[in-house]
Amino acid sequence: MCLSIPSKVVEIDENNYATVDTMGVKRKVTLDLISEPVNIGDYVLIHVGFAMNKISKEHAEDSIAAYNEIVEAMKDGSIAEDEGESQYDRS
Amino acid sequence: MTEVDLIEGFRDPEHMKALAALIKKECKSKINIMEVCGGHTHTIMKFGLSQILPDLIEFVHGPGCPVCIMPKERIDHAIALASMPNTILATLGDMIRVPGSKTSLQKLRAEGKDIRSLYSPMDVIKIAQENPDKNVVFFAIGFETTTPMSAVLVQQAIALGLKNVFFHINHVTVPEAVDAIMSGGDAKIDAFLGPSHVSVITGYKIYEPIAEKYHTPVVVSGFEPTDVMESVLRIVRQINEGKSVVDNEYARAVSREGNLKAQELVNTYFEKREHFRWRGIGDIPKSALKLKAQYAAYDAEIVFDDVLPKEELNDHKMCICGDILKGKAKPFDCKVFGKACTPTNPMGSCMVSSEGACAAYFKYGKLSLKGATA
Numbered sequence: 001m002c003l004s005i006p007s008k009v010v011e012i013d014e015n016n017y018a019t020v021d022t023m024g025v026k027r028k029v030t031l032d033l034i035s036e037p038v039n040i041g042d043y044v045l046i047h048v049g050f051a052m053n054k055i056s057k058e059h060a061e062d063s064i065a066a067y068n069e070i071v072e073a074m075k076d077g078s079i080a081e082d083e084g085e086s087q088y089d090r091s
Numbered sequence: 092m093t094e095v096d097l098i099e100g101f102r103d104p105e106h107m108k109a110l111a112a113l114i115k116k117e118c119k120s121k122i123n124i125m126e127v128c129g130g131h132t133h134t135i136m137k138f139g140l141s142q143i144l145p146d147l148i149e150f151v152h153g154p155g156c157p158v159c160i161m162p163k164e165r166i167d168h169a170i171a172l173a174s175m176p177n178t179i180l181a182t183l184g185d186m187i188r189v190p191g192s193k194t195s196l197q198k199l200r201a202e203g204k205d206i207r208s209l210y211s212p213m214d215v216i217k218i219a220q221e222n223p224d225k226n227v228v229f230f231a232i233g234f235e236t237t238t239p240m241s242a243v244l245v246q247q248a249i250a251l252g253l254k255n256v257f258f259h260i261n262h263v264t265v266p267e268a269v270d271a272i273m274s275g276g277d278a279k280i281d282a283f284l285g286p287s288h289v290s291v292i293t294g295y296k297i298y299e300p301i302a303e304k305y306h307t308p309v310v311v312s313g314f315e316p317t318d319v320m321e322s323v324l325r326i327v328r329q330i331n332e333g334k335s336v337v338d339n340e341y342a343r344a345v346s347r348e349g350n351l352k353a354q355e356l357v358n359t360y361f362e363k364r365e366h367f368r369w370r371g372i373g374d375i376p377k378s379a380l381k382l383k384a385q386y387a388a389y390d391a392e393i394v395f396d397d398v399l400p401k402e403e404l405n406d407h408k409m410c411i412c413g414d415i416l417k418g419k420a421k422p423f424d425c426k427v428f429g430k431a432c433t434p435t436n437p438m439g440s441c442m443v444s445s446e447g448a449c450a451a452y453f454k455y456g457k458l459s460l461k462g463a464t465a
Contacts, residue, residue: 006097023095030213032243035352037296043094045291045344049211049241053350055292057092059343060100067106072456073107 006055009042020046102138104141110320111143116325123149123274123279123418127265128286129446130314131157133193136455137254138316145179148323151280151418152448154268155289157261159169159184159412159440159447161368163404165261166191169230171308171398171444172259173389179205179222181215183237188289189443192404216247216385219256228391232295235297236288238262238380244359245382246391260381263367265289267296267378273305277340278417282326284319285311287341293413294349298337298378306335313341328401360386368403371412407432415448424454 007020007029016031018038029051031038034055038044043053114413127134132152141150154160170191173180180196187208195260200206200217204223209216212229219227231241248256265286272278285298298309299319308329322340329335331408339345360382367379382390392399396414405410410425414420422428422441432438434450441449 004359006094008094021094023098023187029211030243033239033353035350042292043097043254045288046242047288048209049213050243052236052288052353053344055097056343057097061092063317063321063343064096064100064103064106067109067321070109070113071105073111077284 005046006043007046007051009038009040012038012040018044018051020044020051022046023041097433098315101313101317106317106396107143107320110317110324114148114320114327115145117324117331118145118147119331121149121150121249122326122330124282124284124323124326125151125269125280125418126152126282126284126286126312126319127155127269127449128287128289130287130446131155131284131312131319132451133446134314134316134319136451139455140316142333144320144323148327152415152451153283153415154272154369155234155265155286156441156444156446157237157263158184158189158444159266160263160337160369161186161232161261161440162187162368163191164368164387164400164407166195166328167400168192168259168392169196170194170230170380171400172395173204173206174232174393175201175226175398177206177224178226178228179218180207180228180230181207181218183209183212185230185444186230186232188261190191191435193450205228212237212244215244215256216253219248219253220251220411222304223255226255226257227288228259228395230259230261234263234265234286234289234295235357236286237241238361239350239356242353242356245360246356247387248389249386256389257394258382258389259391260361262361262380263369264378267299267302267375268277268369268372270304271372271375271378272308272417274313275300275417279420280307280332282308282310284322285316285337286328287312287314289341290341290345292301292350292353294329294347295337295339295345296347296349302335302337310337311337311338311339311341311345313344336366350394362463371410371416372410373413390423391444406439410450412439412441423456425449429456 007022011019043055170248215229309323361380437443441447
């Protein structure tokens with residue numbers, strides 16, 4: 001029910017329908033629920049044939065960059081992979 | 092960045108391990124986290140998140156599956172509507188499989204009734220246009236996510252002057268259900284994972300009263316596994332700092348205010364019901380919507396009132412779905428789980444849809460025996 005997948009807008013027609021590409025599968029969705037302008041190349045979140053919202057690439061990239069930093073911190077030893085074990089064993 | 096990165100970028104095992112290590116390091120006390128949405132239940136089970144998280148983190152599977160919370164009497168409504176002559180009944184998801192008191196829509200379809208499971212609600216308009224001599228009833232289900240889509244349908248039906256399309260509205264709302272679970276005082280829940288797509292529509296502001304009233308952190312989370320892991324970390328940090336506020340991990344799609352156009356459409360066509368009975372939980376005031384009185388000509392519950400059964404129907408007394416939804420029990424604690432109650436022959440609400448907690452445990456359960464608490 002709640003599955004929805006980021007999809008890329010590849011075409012927009014005069015009836016406010018967009019053709020979106022979802023990992024190689026193309027389908028038509030309505031843009032009726034979106035008030036801000038949608039452009040070709042934007043990413044939208046699709047749910048049961050409706051685009052619900054645009055997805056912020058910047059926010060997505062920020063999240064992934066933050067995860068990479070944590071991984072780096074683990075690699076250089078500032079966060080040990082088994083750190084916290086003793087705390088959690090005590091409880 | 093591509094749409095593949097937007098998915099795979101949030102499934103990286105290295106990121107998940109790193110987040111798990113941080114959570115392990117920082118988590119100091121037992122935390123019961125309710126994920127309200129059935130989509131999160133599946134992420135947790137499918138990606139085995141309980142296995143990489145410390146035992147101190149326990150997930151409680153909430154009532155966020157719209158098919159699961161539909162009481163049997165309303166499934167009987169769908170069956171009664173589909174049984175009317177000259178009628179097409181359309182609905183979404185696995186509603187079609189769910190047994191009512193005597194039969195299911197699926198069985199009725201096998202007997203020749205015209206029942207359609209749609210990919211998109213917009214198909215209702217096309218079906219109504221192609222079948223002007225038939226009544227087309229849309230059995231509308233879902234939380235705040237799908238309500239605006241039903242509103243668009245009503246708007247289009249009016250704009251196109253369609254007289255043969257009717258709506259049986261079963262749209263329910265998250266905050267009232269969470270409040271009902273918490274206000275009993277016996278639910279063991281310390282924090283919430285806020286739903287992804289409900290929040291896209293409503294904005295995360297709708298959870299602020301819950302965080303304040305029950306002193307529970309609420310972190311709105313995306314559906315990918317690293318989204319859930321990061322949200323758990325944010326919950327742990329709030330608890331360590333003694334905070335209980337609404338936080339938004341899913342900033343790439345959710346804002347505080349949400350999709351205002353969608354909210355306006357909902358407010359134009361719908362209003363609160365006084366009461367709605369939730370399967371497994373019971374009656375919750377103001378927890379669902381109905382069409383406003385001026386759209387009564389489109390309201391299947393009014394137009395076809397004479398064929399709709401009125402009796403309330405409860406689940407078998409062996410079923411413990413109510414306790415599961417409140418975090419007081421796990422699916423493995425249920426005597427009928429996986430025996431008398433299975434996805435093909437569900438007895439209770441949590442097994443009826445693939446999004447339900449019991450259905451998720453049934454599908455992925457061998458990976459999650461940790462979930463079998465006493």
